[in-house]
Each structure stands twice: as structure tokens, then as C-alpha cells.
Amino acid sequence: MNRFSSVVLDVDSTLSDVEGIDWLAALRGSEVEEWSASLTARAMAGELPIEAVYGERMGIVKPTRAEIAELAEVYLDRIAAGARETVADLSDRGVEMVMVSGGLREAILPLARELRIPEQRVYAVPVFFSNDGTYAGFDARSLFTQQTGKRSAVENMDLRGPVLAVGDGMTDAEMKPVVDGFAAFTAFRRRPPVIELADYVIESFDQLRKLVLE
């Protein structure tokens, strides 16, 4: 009997050592990069609601289809140590694995394929392109552009319990009231306000595996 039957995984700075929108912002020069990174850091530390910064960042960054494809490669290159093995092992043991991200869905689908997590269990913000591949907007109504979006989504997913949520940011910690455990993942980022809310603090996918199975 596993301690948890479902695991909800954050993506940016959890499954992979990248903050996708910041990586895209860096393509627009160091000033835009610094501006975006400071907004991300403040949002993930709980100082700013994510909806206050989402549209503003996307409106400046305007990623093209080709840039999203490049970012997808970065997610794969920087995949967390042990993530492939842990996700495969837990899936084999019947644990339901779900990816929930405030990032862009098209950029993380290749990572999901690599982890053999089916597309219907990948929740993130859809981004749109024109026929020529230029940016045509994002789904501003997506729950995942909202501070408590992950919580609302997980509440309606009908996951088999007990459910463990895992992530480095405040939007992950917001899931705590609707799951059975929240683990702060600190391999890439240590955010004290998130750690303070956590039931568990883990710094590797090996520790996640043990936590779920014991």
C-alpha cells in the first residue's frame, strides 16, 4: 500500500531547472529578463498574485512557435535528476501522475511525453500562434494564470486519494487545502514562505519516491 495514490507535479523549477517564461524573456534582452525574473520571484514567494503579472509578461515577451519549440528542448535538457526513474517507477506501481503548470502547455508537452505522462493529465496555459508562427495570444481564461488556479483545478480532477502535491512555488502551496499532503521541492529553488506551509520538504526525486511509497 502506497502512502499516496496520486501525485500532482509542478513543472518549472520542479520537474526541470527552468522558469519557462523567464527563459523566453531572456530572448528579449537582459532588461526584459531581469524584469520578468523579479516578477516571477515575487509571485512564487507569494508577494504578488500571479494573475497580476501573467498578461503583462506575455504581452512583452510574445513568444513565437519556434521559440516555444526551443524552450521545450530546454525543459528536456534540464530535467531534474532522477525524475525519469521516479515517475516511471511510481507509474508502474499504479500511482497516478499529473503535471500542473502555470507555464505554457505547448512548451511542456514534450517533457510529458518523455515522462510518459498522458496529455490529458498535463494541465497548463495554452498559447496560440498565427499561421506564420508568430505569437497570437494565450488563453487568459485558463485557471493556471490565477493564483489559486491549481487548487481549483485539482479540486475538480477527481484524483484517487490520498493526493500529494509537489512544487517550489506559492501557487503550489495554494493546493494544500484540497490535497492530503504538500511537499516543497527545494532542489532548484528554496522559497522560505513555501517551505513554511509545507507538510514535507524534499530536495530530490529519490526522496519523492520514498515519500510516496513508504
Ligand SMILES: [Mg+2]
Ligand atoms: Mg515551479
